[in-house]
Amino acid sequence: MIETTIRNHAAQAINVLYSANVAPEHVIIQKTRKDFEGDFTINIFPFLKVSREKPDVTAEKIGNYLLEQIPELEDFNIIKGFLNIVVGNLFWTGFLSENYGNRQYGKQEKTAGRPVVIEYSSPNTNKPLHLGHVRNNLIGWSVAKILEANGNDVVKVNLVNDRGIHICKSMLAWEKWFMDASPDNTNIKGDKLVGECYVRFDQELKKEVAVLVADGMNKDDAEKNTPLMAAAQEMLQKWENNDPSVRELWKTMNAWVYQGFDVTYDRLGIYFDKIYYESDTFLIGKEIVREGLKMGILFKKEDGSIWAGLSGEGLDEKLLLRADGTSVYMTQDIGTAQLRYDEYHPVKLLYVVGNEQNYHFDVLKIILSMLGRKWAKDIVHVSYGMVELPHGKMKSREGTVVDADELMDNMYQTAESMAVELGKADELNKDEASQLFEMISLGALKYFILRVDPKKNMLFNPEESIDFNGNTGPFIQYTHARIHSLLKKAKSRGLKLYDGVFNGDVHPKEKEVIKLLYSYPEVIKDAAAQYSPSIVAAFVYDLAKEYNQFYQEISILREEDTDKAAFRLSLSHFTASVISSAMELLGIHVPEKM
């Protein structure tokens, strides 16, 4: 990194010129803003204390020192205490010639060692996947890709909540009102069918509650005392007792759900290395809790329930085992965390889970370290914000939940009609066209969601999400397709990429693009350190935008100087390659034609 070189020498300059010690990491260096001449800028205000000179004088001295010491530097200028450094063109063209053919550019070599385990998706089996899950899945997938590019070995896992009272509600509803209905004979997607059962249960439950309330019972009591609720509870008991017929129905209905989920995951382009089922793992936290009790770390109340006291952390008490010995969510997470640790000995345990669970994960980490698990500090809650709709939050009761499958269908249709309108589909056969529409619509959706910082709540406006102009996925895809078409034409005319280091004039627009390409490895590192796909999204948009300006302003195939033309082709080729690489990190494919 040339920045590092500059940084080190700048620190050295202070040392030599003013005999003061400045650590290289305290040198503030950044890209020069576009309105000034230069590539990198050093802010020299911090050095004035030791130089005891006017800003421009110190800047001048440091500038001269750097120019002497670093052969790649060409010039510098000083504006209001900012030292703008110009790196010579040969440095940039040399960088280009060395890297443009490298498909792996920007990515770190995989380091052998302990993996990162990342959990995402984590659906319940009583409802189809919706927009909230989509954000979760996209973030999880992209963070996994980014970490891989950063040299980590990554294990992608999913923990499916396949047991509990909610599934019993669906099962009960199926027995009562959907008997004999199956995905095959109704032609309804499995997860949707089970979701319908769940909704029906809720509706019928409301009716029963209304009757009880009319008889004078208060609402809270009524909700607990309906015949339906009692039946669901009873079914859960039977499930826990391994009742064969209940288990059979449970297996059948869950299998329907998984078939449905698979379709959705598949279309989203998402998969897992390992899927855990809560029905297999929900018991394993108990033993750890009992040990903690024995060791005196946890305590028992008179009713027999077991708790963690967190007052030392400024928090309250947390229940871990009920009086009847059954476990709660926290207990299960303690167990699955231990399970994962034992299986993989990961360097990090990531959980992509909504920010409404921030407190839960804080407590989980605290309890695990109380229990002596040193790896508790390696648990990272990749917390993401809610997706809101223009009318407010999604509410299943008000039917404002945006279904993942329908969302993708709608995006597809928009992509199709837009393409037809623009005449883009004319030369494509049916298969090619549908593949392209799928790629573009998913690109739009994924980019729309991933460009927002995960930590923040975001607004999902359906109209904006299907926009294909401006800061969007299709804009970037288009730029890639455009370059590809250019390269194809160049090839057919027998033009070659530049061989060696180009030594001619470099246009400012060309240099801008090269500088962006140069920063890609840092972008990946940053995104990995912050678990943030939005950093990659911002970068790739910048790159596409900058390239388009170059493309529009400077002709390539009509350039008569063949060296220049070849140089621009190399630059274009490299840009396309990095666009494709960065988009892959977001889980987005790019077309060669559109």
Add this chain to the structure above:
RNA sequence: GGUCGCGUAGCUCAGUUGGAUAGAGCAGCAGCCUUCUAAGCUGCCGGUCGCAGGUUCGAAUCCUGCCGCGAUCACCA
């Protein structure tokens, strides 16, 4: 009420460990296709960075208070 988070252009979002004149897109207005894909490019319009203090050579960024919005504080997951 306690804790945590958020508040930047009409709308959606960027804004690096505090640095130059706070940036994009959308929307609106005006232009650019006989020349490499116009899903593109150029220009204009648009800001009291919620408010008030403080720290600093310098604050959208750090601290304090206030206002507004959200999440959470379950023997739910």
